[in-house]
Amino acid sequence: MACSKPKENDEEPILNEAKKFFSPLPDTFQSQDNPITKQKVELGKMLFFERRLSVNNMVSCATCHAIEYYYSSPAPKQMGALELQPRNAQTVLNAAEQFVQHWIGNRKDVEDQAFKSLTGRAAFGNPSEEEVVNKLKKIPQYVELFKKAFPNERDPLTAENIAKAIGAFERVLITPSRFDKFLKGDKKALTEQEKKGLKTFIEVGCVVCHNGVLVGGNTYQKFGIFEPYWKYTKSDSIDEGRYVVTKKDEDKYVFKVPSLRNVVMTPPYFHDGSVESLEQAIWIMGKVQLGKDLTKEQINDIINFLKTLTGEIPEEAIKPPILPP
């Protein structure tokens, strides 16, 4: 009946469908515990690139999360100050919005992640918080910047405030893309091909885990529901995921569902960076998560959709800061 059919110019079924699962990115990822201020973000940006946060001055946050790789790294696992990181470095673009941080959710939020990195052996490897705090206190420019970023504090240069500043910077690392335009109602923001991809992404079941603002990043899931993941990823060693943290059997091989924002720009894939190609990664996801052997066409469709999630890095975050000598 003509009356029940929506007029073509007013509604688009796939847009309405998409709105059920996804939401556009906000302007900032707010935090009640760490209000975002310009001074904190500026200081946080410097600290994000500051190798002197590490015990041997060798690594900064930006070592694993490099601008040129969309704030990630092309290495399966990247060296920290003293040893290899245990898992693949995910992009920190949009990461602040995740429900937990790290692949196994052992960090509450970006501030907790930054704080624990200071002394973590695989991250910055400092023997204590005091050590790194004292190192920064010898650089007069930092003493001033902490005063400005944390006014009314008697001793603003602390490990907690290092973490808060870095957290504040990460909370503005937001990359709106064409998909956000689409979600906000601009039907022409995606091509017909990309809309077909979005449809496939929903229909085959990817959307069950990859949904919300980040197209993922909001739940845990077992990696390998239908078959063990390592059968396909050919992983060198078997990572037991959240089980490492909780020691509960039901958490074996459970990982945070990664956000797919900018996924095209951030190979290699999976928690151990074991797979280089996106085609391969999607095919494996079909096999082990959905019990489906996705066709080349379906995979291609999905890639067309995923390309619409590549966003613009904020102007200020495209350029590293020049740091005090």
Place this chain on the structure above:
Amino acid sequence: MACSKPKENDEEPILNEAKKFFSPLPDTFQSQDNPITKQKVELGKMLFFERRLSVNNMVSCATCHAIEYYYSSPAPKQMGALELQPRNAQTVLNAAEQFVQHWIGNRKDVEDQAFKSLTGRAAFGNPSEEEVVNKLKKIPQYVELFKKAFPNERDPLTAENIAKAIGAFERVLITPSRFDKFLKGDKKALTEQEKKGLKTFIEVGCVVCHNGVLVGGNTYQKFGIFEPYWKYTKSDSIDEGRYVVTKKDEDKYVFKVPSLRNVVMTPPYFHDGSVESLEQAIWIMGKVQLGKDLTKEQINDIINFLKTLTGEIPEEAIKPPILPP
């Protein structure tokens, strides 16, 4: 007699004196073997930041030569792909103009340096040139960019051309500073304090080795003429310098005299990064190279002059490229 004294407004004795020792930076550092083109520089910039040039995708040229530290590193010695670099990473800003590359002169020019880094264990650690070339050939965007940068070549994606592109990029990394303005005749480009510093720099003898366009970088010199360097630097291990290359006794503890361009921005100092403070470094240079115990005032004067050598990094080199996934 008044007639022999120059009019104060026409000439400035210290400017004339400076012109005897120093020359301003040119716009580019030309090479007959590797003509600079826009396409080569753009490709070279990408390759400079390309971690996939290393065997494990972990390090790029920019790992040791980071924008945020004026294209150097704050670590005394920085990790390469597989092991610690043997010596401190000097800034590559203006480095192309040096008479040889590396502290011990074991690289002819920037192209030779880049070429040998590809397979060097402490640099990128590739088992062979072919390995890294084949890796790049799998990235279609690079295949295209090499074609454009090296037209008329049948197989442009080669190890030699990787080195030439990186070399071309380094040949435009030039940071003119207030000192260049001064040398070009702008007498007000330096303050009276800084001119006093320049005078001290010349008078105490620093200028004997640190002269020319780069204020150094154009000769070899024994480090420790009056006393062994390690007596003051407290170096962990004794580096025999050029002797490592030539096995000639007269090359023991001989190093390339480093350029002092941007020296204020690039601690730590010396071939092994053994000294963090510039004050300390200058005092040690006085002791071991000049046989002088420089006073606090002299050291301060010299620092005032060295500050005038901090230049502006070219606009295009202040921002890393976004690399193909």
